[in-house]
Each structure stands twice: as structure tokens, then as C-alpha cells.
Amino acid sequence: MxxxxxxxxxxxxxxxxxxxxxxxxxxxxxxxxLTDLSLLSSSDSGEDKFQESLNKLLKRTLGYGHIRGSPEFRENVTKLYSSSSLMGKLPVDNVLITPGAIAANFLLLYTLVGPGDHVICMYPTYQQLYAVPESLGAEVELWKLKEENGFTADLDELEKLIRPANEDGTGGTKLIIINNPNNPIGNFLPSEALHKIVNLAKISGNIPILSDEVYRPLFHSLDTSTHPPSIIDIYDHGIATGSMSKAFSLAGLRVGWVAARQHGVIDACASARDYNTISVSQLDDTMATYALSPNIVSKxxxxxxxxxxxxxxxxxxxxxxxxxxxxxxxxxxxxxxxxxxxxxxxxxxxxxxxxxxxxxxxxxxxxxxxxxxxxxxxxxxxxxxxxxxxxxxxxxxxxxxxxxxxxxxxxxxxx
Ligand SMILES: Cc1ncc(COP(=O)(O)O)c(C=O)c1O
Known part of the structure; x- marks a missing residue:
């Protein structure tokens, strides 16, 4: 057990x-x-898009729906990431819909981490991010944000924790986990720190970085133009998790996602997910698609x-x-x-x-x-x-x- x-x-x-x-x-x-959501849509064109979505939903037969999440929802999720990054627009198939970010994190950890693996996790953070890898038999080291440093990230400390892989590619750090913006501190990793973390991961053998970005894009102290990037917009071995819960005020739609540049990560998660999810609720998927549609999400x-x-x-x-x-x-x-x-x-x-x-x-x-x-x-x-x-x-x-x-x-x- x-x-x-x-x-x-x-x-x-x-x-x-x-x-x-x-x-x-x-x-x-x-x-x-949902009434609040519908009121956001009394839109410029006078068209009631909410009613349109609802009508479609009322007519739809309630089978399982799209197993990985509807293409419309996944498309709207891709728009939360940068299309102007060096990596280009995130393909729809690089997003997998899950029942909340909590399921997205669990699935990733379950898929990527095994007994004896060395995992580094930012701390303090949401307990799931270090307790699950520990339960899977990993050796988890905490990368501590210290009060005396104003709870900012100490990159030298991270460098000391990272274990480079052996020549045959074995034995190195398997995964670095960050939470950006951070719960509970309420701060974020600025762009420069993120790039340094990515650089350390790259030179140590392209260690994957899981960034729990469930509070993204609530960088309320910054202008939109100065938001730090998502991990998946600066690192092709970056993996981001997110959801409708925090920034979008819709936790009752139990939907979240995994987004990654490496398609293999998405496939591996989808394969594990077949055993415990099949698909998310079509009701949730439809309402979340609506909430993330361009006019509504900005409101x-x-x-x-x-x-x-x-x-x-x-x-x-x-x-x-x-x-x-x-x-x-x-x-x-x-x-x-x-x-x-x-x-x-x-x-x-x-x-x-x-x-x-x-x-x-x-x-x-x-x-x-x-x-x-x-x-x-x-x-x-x-x-x-x-x-x-x-x-x-x-x-x-x-x-x-x-x-x-x-x-x-x-x-x-x-x-
Ligand atoms: C850092 C972090 N990740 C994930 C979650 C789970 O969020 P949800 O499953 O509602 O998307 C939470 C919830 O508090 C959280 O704080």
C-alpha cells in the first residue's frame, strides 16, 4: 500500500x-x-455568446465527450501561453485536460517519478508537490525560500542541490518542481531567475521542470507587458499545470490542464490518466471553454x-x-x-x-x-x-x- x-x-x-x-x-x-459569467457576455456585438454555449450544451448527448478535453477548450488554453516565444504557438495536442490542477500535478508526478529518483521541490509550497513524489519512493530535497532572503529564490542553493547525470545518462536529478506564483508566500520568480533555473536544468542534462502555475497570470503588481514567462515558453523540457480555479474564479468547474512542449510527456500522462479519469465532465469543459474565450477571459x-x-x-x-x-x-x-x-x-x-x-x-x-x-x-x-x-x-x-x-x-x- x-x-x-x-x-x-x-x-x-x-x-x-x-x-x-x-x-x-x-x-x-x-x-x-454561471449567472455572473453570463453577465460578462452581454457583449459589444450584443450577441449572447453564453446563451449560445448553453444551447449547444443542452442539445448535446452526454457521452464521455473528447477524452483529452474538447479541441475548443484546449485551443483556448494554448492562448494563455505566448505565441511569440521562440518556440512558437503551443499546439492543441500539447494540452491535456484534467480534473483540476491537483489532478494534473498528480498525474505528472505519477508519470515522471519513480523509486530512488532525485527530485528537487521549491518550499514552502502546496504540500502535494513534495508529498506525492516522496510517496512514490523518490528522494525529495527541498529548495527552501528563506525568510532572511525575503522568501526569494537562491539560485546558488539550487545549483548545489542539482545532481548532474552520469555519463550513461542515469543518476541525475529527475525533476525540478517550482510553484510560480507561489502559494503561500504570494510572490513570483522574475524572468531573470526563471531563465537562470532553466539554464541550470539545461546544462545538467535537460532536467524537466514542472511549474505549478495555477495562480498564473495573477501578477497584480506588474503591467501585463512585464509578466514573467510561463516555463513552457522558455524551456522545451518545461511542463506547466494550471486550472480554472484561482485566477479565473471557477474552481467549481473541476477542470485544469497539463501543458508541455514535449509531446511525449502529454502522451505518457494521457496513458496514465486512462486509468483514473477517462474524460472530464462535458458541462465543465463547455463552461470553461466559454470562460477562456478571448473577450470573456480578459474581463x-x-x-x-x-x-x-x-x-x-x-x-x-x-x-x-x-x-x-x-x-x-x-x-x-x-x-x-x-x-x-x-x-x-x-x-x-x-x-x-x-x-x-x-x-x-x-x-x-x-x-x-x-x-x-x-x-x-x-x-x-x-x-x-x-x-x-x-x-x-x-x-x-x-x-x-x-x-x-x-x-x-x-x-x-x-x-
Ligand atoms: C499551488 C497549487 N496547486 C494546485 C492547486 C489545486 O487547484 P485546483 O485543483 O483547484 O486546480 C492548489 C489549490 O490550492 C494550489 O494552491
């Missing part, structure tokens, strides 16, 4: 997210309904980038005022997010004592109905990140405001 660590973050979410009154731990940009992203920026100002104001708000009882510090939907905040008592994140979260929920995520429980390996909290600040602005008001009262001891 495969042994795998409990997935702490998902278990915490499962236990508390439906009972919390103010969920400010969630990582999706405030989710939208969703415009809404969500504005939401991230508005809410980040509110959060930032709160964080800087924690000593005042708590009558001097607490300090809070963080690296202000530049991308994604999460902030990783450290709370300390006024005399520098670490806060028990688990107890704090449980009490906050019990007394005020507010949900934070305890960093030590959900992102820590051993004692790491005790006293940290992941805040998902891209929920509805009113939820964030009301939630932070409750936290303020909690910090003052007003229950």
Missing part, C-alpha cells in the same frame, strides 16, 4: 471552510456563478487583478496597524505579496514570543467565525512556520473587511 502524509492544508479546509462565517483562508479569487482577469489590488491595500493597512489595533499585544510582519492570492503573515507577541498558530486559528474560528490557515500545521516541515498564518485575501472585499474587523476585536480580546 502506498504511504502518503495527510494533506494538511486540504484537511484543514475540509474541516472548517463550510462552518466559517468569514473565510479568509481560501485561495481562489472570489468565485463567480475575468481585469476583475480579479482589480480585486487583488483593492483587497491587498486593505490587508496591508491591517497588517501595519496590528500593534496599534491589539493595544500593543501583537506584532505582525510579512513580505507584501506581488502575485497570486495569498499572504504569509507572522504574528508575534509584543515580547517576541511565537504565537501558537493552530490554537490561534481554532480560537479565532470558535469565537469570531473567522477562518485563517495555520502556517506551521499546513505548510511546515517539522517546526517550520509555527507562528505564521496564510491569509487568502482575494475573497469578496466585504468578506475581507468584515473578517479583519473581527480579527481586530479578537486581538483586543473583545469576544
Amino acid at each position: 502506498v504511504k502518503i502524509e495527510p494533506f494538511a492544508v486540504e484537511q484543514w479546509m475540509d474541516r472548517y471552510e463550510t462552518v466559517a462565517t468569514y473565510n479568509i483562508a481560501e485561495t481562489c479569487c472570489d468565485s463567480i456563478s 475575468i482577469l481585469e476583475r480579479n487583478v482589480a480585486l487583488c489590488n483593492t483587497n491587498l491595500k486593505i490587508l496591508d493597512d491591517f497588517i501595519t496597524r496590528v500593534p496599534e489595533i491589539s493595544d500593543g499585544k501583537f506584532n505582525a510582519s510579512y513580505i507584501k505579496p506581488t502575485a497570486g492570492t495569498t499572504a504569509f503573515v507572522k504574528f508575534e507577541s509584543k515580547d517576541g514570543e511565537i504565537v501558537d498558530d493552530k490554537r490561534f486559528c481554532e480560537e479565532l474560528l470558535e469565537r469570531k467565525g473567522i477562518m485563517f490557515l495555520p502556517g506551521g500545521v499546513c505548510f511546515g516541515h517539522g517546526e517550520e512556520f509555527v507562528g505564521y498564518f496564510r491569509i487568502g485575501y482575494c475573497c469578496g472585499t466585504q468578506v475581507l473587511k468584515a473578517g479583519l474587523k473581527g480579527v481586530r476585536e479578537f486581538l483586543k480580546g473583545e469576544f
Whole structure:
């Protein structure tokens, strides 16, 4: 039997997210309904494209549909990547649709990693990215983003971790895993760092790089023209995973994807996927195709980038005022997010004592109905990140405001 660590973050979410009154731990940009989606389409031409998609769906027989995902959906996914990169436009067949990025990551790891393989994974990140390869018998080394470096990537450190292959091509690092933008830190790897990582992977024998890009393109601190590239637009052994959940506010459509320049990777994943998926729901596929159609996707992203920026100002104001708000009882510090939907905040008592994140979260929920995520429980390996909290600040602005008001009262001891 495969042994795998409990997935702490998902278990915490499962236990508390439906009972919390103010969920400010969630990582999706405030989710939208199909009605919201339909309203985005009262388009310039006056044509109701949403109704058109819906009508087609109502008439379609509900067989399995396209096994790898409909060509229309996959085509729209290819448009999320650059067509002007040296590698050209991504072919439709280089995209495989999966039930969420979580299934895309799992499938890739299951396909690419085996017992004894050396795998490097950026840390902190979504636990799946290092726990699954560990469960498959790989030797996983964590490439740590360190607080003292502002949680930025240390390329010298990565270089030390990479094992070059032997002359016969065996024995080297099998896979490098990054998460860009990063959950929980809320930062991203800038273009220069990405190119350096690719260079290290190339000179060490074209090591594949799996980049979990589920928060892409939420680079809300940047202009669109300065977004860093996807891994698959700068490296032909790069593999990207993504989904409708975070940047597109549609996690309830359980669809995501694997995109890769090497067609063999897609075929290998498709072959493994035959054993556990067959196809995704045609309803999900159709609605996701619609949401990623050119006019609509730009409206969703415009809404969500504005939401991230508005809410980040509110959060930032709160964080800087924690000593005042708590009558001097607490300090809070963080690296202000530049991308994604999460902030990783450290709370300390006024005399520098670490806060028990688990107890704090449980009490906050019990007394005020507010949900934070305890960093030590959900992102820590051993004692790491005790006293940290992941805040998902891209929920509805009113939820964030009301939630932070409750936290303020909690910090003052007003229950
Ligand atoms: C980094 C990362 N990858 C993947 C996922 C899974 O997302 P989904 O399966 O909804 O696409 C999450 C969800 O929180 C995540 O944070």
C-alpha cells in the first residue's frame, strides 16, 4: 500500500471552510456563478455568446465527450501561453485536460517519478508537490525560500542541490518542481531567475521542470507587458499545470490542464490518466471553454487583478496597524505579496514570543467565525512556520473587511 502524509492544508479546509462565517483562508479569487459569467457576455456585438454555449450544451448527448478535453477548450488554453516565444504557438495536442490542477500535478508526478529518483521541490509550497513524489519512493530535497532572503529564490542553493547525470545518462536529478506564483508566500520568480533555473536544468542534462502555475497570470503588481514567462515558453523540457480555479474564479468547474512542449510527456500522462479519469465532465469543459474565450477571459482577469489590488491595500493597512489595533499585544510582519492570492503573515507577541498558530486559528474560528490557515500545521516541515498564518485575501472585499474587523476585536480580546 502506498504511504502518503495527510494533506494538511486540504484537511484543514475540509474541516472548517463550510462552518466559517468569514473565510479568509481560501485561495481562489472570489468565485463567480454561471449567472455572473453570463453577465460578462452581454457583449459589444450584443450577441449572447453564453446563451449560445448553453444551447449547444443542452442539445448535446452526454457521452464521455473528447477524452483529452474538447479541441475548443484546449485551443483556448494554448492562448494563455505566448505565441511569440521562440518556440512558437503551443499546439492543441500539447494540452491535456484534467480534473483540476491537483489532478494534473498528480498525474505528472505519477508519470515522471519513480523509486530512488532525485527530485528537487521549491518550499514552502502546496504540500502535494513534495508529498506525492516522496510517496512514490523518490528522494525529495527541498529548495527552501528563506525568510532572511525575503522568501526569494537562491539560485546558488539550487545549483548545489542539482545532481548532474552520469555519463550513461542515469543518476541525475529527475525533476525540478517550482510553484510560480507561489502559494503561500504570494510572490513570483522574475524572468531573470526563471531563465537562470532553466539554464541550470539545461546544462545538467535537460532536467524537466514542472511549474505549478495555477495562480498564473495573477501578477497584480506588474503591467501585463512585464509578466514573467510561463516555463513552457522558455524551456522545451518545461511542463506547466494550471486550472480554472484561482485566477479565473471557477474552481467549481473541476477542470485544469497539463501543458508541455514535449509531446511525449502529454502522451505518457494521457496513458496514465486512462486509468483514473477517462474524460472530464462535458458541462465543465463547455463552461470553461466559454470562460477562456478571448473577450470573456480578459474581463475575468481585469476583475480579479482589480480585486487583488483593492483587497491587498486593505490587508496591508491591517497588517501595519496590528500593534496599534491589539493595544500593543501583537506584532505582525510579512513580505507584501506581488502575485497570486495569498499572504504569509507572522504574528508575534509584543515580547517576541511565537504565537501558537493552530490554537490561534481554532480560537479565532470558535469565537469570531473567522477562518485563517495555520502556517506551521499546513505548510511546515517539522517546526517550520509555527507562528505564521496564510491569509487568502482575494475573497469578496466585504468578506475581507468584515473578517479583519473581527480579527481586530479578537486581538483586543473583545469576544
Ligand atoms: C499551488 C497549487 N496547486 C494546485 C492547486 C489545486 O487547484 P485546483 O485543483 O483547484 O486546480 C492548489 C489549490 O490550492 C494550489 O494552491
